[in-house]
Amino acid sequence: EAGVAQSPRYKIIEKRQSVAFWCNPISGHATLYWYQQILGQGPKLLIQFQNNGVVDDSQLPKDRFSAERLKGVDSTLKIQPAKLEDSAVYLCASSFIRGTRYEQYFGPGTRLTVT
Amino acid sequence: KNEVEQSPQNLTAQEGEFITINCSYSVGISALHWLQQHPGGGIVSLFMLSSGKKKHGRLIATINIQEKHSSLHITASHPRDSAVYICAVRLPTMEYGNKLVFGAGTILRVKS
Numbered sequence: 001e002a003g004v005a006q007s008p009r010y011k012i013i014e015k016r017q018s019v020a021f022w023c024n025p026i027s028g029h030a031t032l033y034w035y036q037q038i039l040g041q042g043p044k045l046l047i048q049f050q051n052n053g054v055v056d057d058s059q060l061p062k063d064r065f066s067a068e069r070l071k072g073v074d075s076t077l078k079i080q081p082a083k084l085e086d087s088a089v090y091l092c093a094s095s096f097i098r099g100t101r102y103e104q105y106f107g108p109g110t111r112l113t114v115t
Numbered sequence: 116k117n118e119v120e121q122s123p124q125n126l127t128a129q130e131g132e133f134i135t136i137n138c139s140y141s142v143g144i145s146a147l148h149w150l151q152q153h154p155g156g157g158i159v160s161l162f163m164l165s166s167g168k169k170k171h172g173r174l175i176a177t178i179n180i181q182e183k184h185s186s187l188h189i190t191a192s193h194p195r196d197s198a199v200y201i202c203a204v205r206l207p208t209m210e211y212g213n214k215l216v217f218g219a220g221t222i223l224r225v226k227s
Contacts, residue, residue, distance in 0.1 A: 004157075031213070042119070042201055042217030043158075055212045091158065095213065102146065102205070102213060106158035 002026065004107035006092050012113045018080035021110045025073070025094030029105075031055075034067055034077050035091040037109070043091055049075065082114045118142050121202050121218035128225050134189040136221045138202030141183065145208055148215065149176050149187050150201040158201065161187070192225045199223070 005024040013019050025032050030051050035043035046065065048055040051072040060067070064083070069075040079086055089111050095104040119140045128134050138147070149161040162169050162176040164185065169176050173192075178185040189196055202218040 033215075040219065042203070042219045043215075044217070045214060048212065048214065050212070056214060093158075097208075097213065102163065103160065104148075104213075104215065105160070106150075108157040111155075 004092055004094055004105050006090075006107035006110055008110055009108060010111050010113075012115065013082055015084055015114050016081040018078065019082055019112065020079075021077045021090050021092075021112075023075045023077070023092030023107060025075070025092070026096075026105055029094035029096050030072070031095045031097075032069055032075050033091075033093040033095070033104070034075070035093065037089045037091055039088070046077070046090075079112075082112075084114050087112055087114045117218070118216050119202055119204055119218040121200075121221050123221060124219065125222045126224070128192050128223070130193060130225055130227045132192050132225075134192050134196075134223065134225075136187045136200050136202075136223070138185045138187070138218055139183060140185075140202075140204045140216075142204065142216070143207060144204040145213075146205045147178055147185050148203040148205065149185070150203060152199040152201060152220070154198075161200075189223075194225045194227050197224050 032049045034046045037043040046060045047057040047067045049069040067077045089109040091109045092107040122137045146165045150158045152158045164178040173190045175188040199220040201220045203215045206214045
């Protein structure tokens with residue numbers, strides 16, 4: 001079974017530029033998550049999709065961050081314009097639940113540096 | 116106060132030592148996850164617990180629901196165990212849609 005794919009793995013941009021990250025979840029996983037992980041902290045949920053609908057985007061800074069999952073499969077996360085404090089690892093994850101069994105799988109992450 | 120607290124933040128051990136990482140949480144949960152994150156790598160799930168104890172190789176995870184506390188133990192530690200260990204609690208499904216809330220992680224370094 002292929003894992004969660006993310007690209008790019010690394011990105012360096014200047015502040016006020018824009019950037020986009022891509023995620024391809026595990027086939028058949030209806031739920032997709034984007035997390036932001038700042039160095040020394042645990043991941044923080046930015047947005048959760050169930051198929052192509054948003055379940056939770058309460059911690060997404062909507063003035064500069066946007067995300068979409070148009071066909072309920074791939075997803076993109078965009079930052080425009082970027083700030084220095086956006087430097088972090090952006091993790092995508094997907095999950096399935098079958099009865100009492102729940103598994104969430106994480107992608108390798110995209111390390112963003114804003115200079 | 117964070118909903119999920121881990122201790123210690125940093126841990127250095129000698130190869131072969133028994134290691135314990137603790138996690139306390141303050142919210143109602145449906146399950147607790149222990150995750151491992153290697154430098155530059157993604158996150159791997161080690162355990163999912165809703166009660167009792169689980170063992171996988173040299174790793175043991177326990178949870179006390181009443182005390183809202185979980186521990187991750189590593190027996191006979193090895194340098195390849197060096198990683199960040201993250202505790203995450205899964206909020207009740209009906210209200211929160213399986214949302215995970217993460218601790219800050221414990222950075223473990225095992226020296227040979």
